[in-house]
Amino acid sequence: MSSTPPQVLLGVSGGIAAYKSAELLRRLTESGHAVRVLPTEAALEFVGAATFEALSGQPVASGVFSDVPSVQHVRLGKEADLVVVAPATADLMARLAHGRSDDLLTAALLTARCPMLLAPAMHTEMWEHPATRDNVALLRSRGTVVLEPASGRLTGKDTGPGRLPDPAEIFEFSHLLLERADALPRDLEGRHVVVSAGGTREPLDPVRYLGNRSSGRQGYAIARVAAQRGARVTLVAGHTAELADPAAVHVVHAPTAREMQVAMHEAATDADAVVMAAAVADFRPVDLAENKIKKGGGEVPPLRLAENPDILAGLVRERPAGQVVVGFAAETGDETGGPLHHGREKLRRKGSDLLVVNAVGDGKAFEVSDNAGWLLGADGGEQEIPNGSKALLASRLWDAVRARL
Template sequence: MSERPRVVLGVGGGIAAYKACEVLRRLTESGHDVRVVPTAAALNFVGAATFEALSGHPVHTGVFTEVPEVQHVRVGKEADLVLVVPATADLLARAAHGLADDLLTNTLLTARCPVAFFPAMHTEMWEHPATRDNVALLRSRGVVVAEPASGRLTGVDTGKGRLPDPAEIADLARLLLARPDALPRDLHGLRVVVSAGGTREPLDPVRYLGNRSSGKQGYALARVAAQRGAEVVLVAAHTAALPEPAGVDLRHVSTALEMRDAVLEAAQAADVVVMAAAVADFRPAARAEHKIKKSEDRPDPEISLVRNPDILAELVENRKPDQVIVGFAAETGDEQGSVLDHARAKLRRKGCDLLVVNAVGDGRAFEVEDNAGWLLAADGTERAIPLGSKAQLAATLWDAVSEYGKR
């Protein structure tokens, strides 16, 4: 791979083509060399000048430009990744059957790098047997065809078929560049529950006890699991205004008690449960009905705390046969032991199958884009997880879950 990864951004002729501009901006700003190859229909939605200004490359749709350079072959052969955003039903059909009547479809035939389609179309088109067969055919060849999101479509329609958020597409693109094998369909048929974010325990109508969790790691886990074929329920406490992952059933909660109820309910039908949320260990014994005032003539208030339920321990105690349970531990070393010492003790105490351990503090784990740590298993095996994006850590964990289920 070149120093600046070379990405071909194919753009299909659908109304969501305008969102390709945001994907392009995110990739170029993170150091990628992006060339846009639209279909002729896509230029009815976004003009070539816009793509050229954002990418710094000329834009062509046909094979009869730059003929001496054989660009209809060169563009695909030189790419490190090909994305198609949006992928219309027509474009999926042409790609599945090897048609090559413009520069983009020629590029798809000549590319020997990872190729990922991000569909966008009306629900009826996405669910049509012809589209489903084309998607299955492409996936059987190792091509990534992402699950679309659900939501508002064109006109008054809503449903499945909405293009995933551009931030999610850019994140998955970076994942595929780092790990071309990161999105197999190995979780197809599995029902997965993931918790994310930090709970908030009210002190009064204004204040709360909370933590620094952004929810980014839990969202990455849910996003990658959905794109690997799982049926995902994401139970999310407070997060940093993250876009909803495509293909995921998102359920919002606020407090630790709400998190407990939602996770235990969803876990009843789950094959895998991943507790990535930062759940408060304690909550105020009583919530003040009015804002607690600071006053010179009053003593400082004393706040009594009570222990919150241990959700991970309850999951283990109530687990179904063959259910895989994964915990997360944010640890710091102290005079009693190292990060790994504390993590090993927690794994024994909790009784879960896998435990992801993050060393926290000094800009690590919380409120950052990257993550690292260790993956501990109940059978005593341990492996280090090198620093990488949170999507990369998610892919590593799902690899382990997939292998664990085969034992």
């Protein structure tokens, strides 16, 4: 991205989820984006213009006859680096699919030539209606990114698919498209992928455990990107930093290494690709105390450890024909070699098709929003992945997996 703030058009159409666009707007502006909000008249029935103006620092208009001399309906779309519409109602997507431009938002959408991201929100019946599905397919065929919605509580007592994805997730995809415009092709449709994420916790007593610093953010980003590239995704999650379940992803919780081993092997039986991004504890306590271990008496109780199963190696051994298996290696380097050296050795030992090597320590990889590393292939290929968002690394990883499917 350039040194000037990215110019983002945030379209808001008329659905109850419009109130969540204020949080998305806050995230965009606080991260340095210059945002102009274009609500529909219906959206202004849910959220007032004053809210959008206060959060964006920009004027808000919905009609094509606002500020006529500046030709806003053409200028705003042409100047944008990214267009995001959240929520995108069935009506808005129908109008865009068929080229209507009867308000400022749809006119700007027709003039924009930058990446465009639509985050649908509507009742399940509307999302699943053949007319909506045809409009979504048409928009995607033209290069528009239409996110899969989340499942959950809708208006009233209804639940099901059609819920607006979490604003944090929409923000992550918005940032990703500014980093890489072609990061979300629909090239994994019809595929089942399994991803593990987070760290495992091996209990020592009712209040203590052995674990690690993994937040789960990289694994969650891998699952999110796969789902929005069309895959059916199973996410096996260990301990994570209270991350929200990704939209359109089936989440299985497995807090310990042995639980994760069972869950991964069950999910992988029919998977086209398996990504082992979780940070699994190498050891677990042999003895689990029924009560909290007390200190005192001057003696430190001994801690006996047993080795945990090697989940990645087991997945490689038992994989069905054609399945692509990806591992992760968090390395610090030592007197025998650097992180890349140890990554190459791990790839040789594990036998996976691909291995992502991350250099960790000094604020790298763990508990941060960005990541970098190397992507190693069993065929000898090596690709350096420059520092960027974890979603960007995920998109590069799925490119490599897709090439091997």
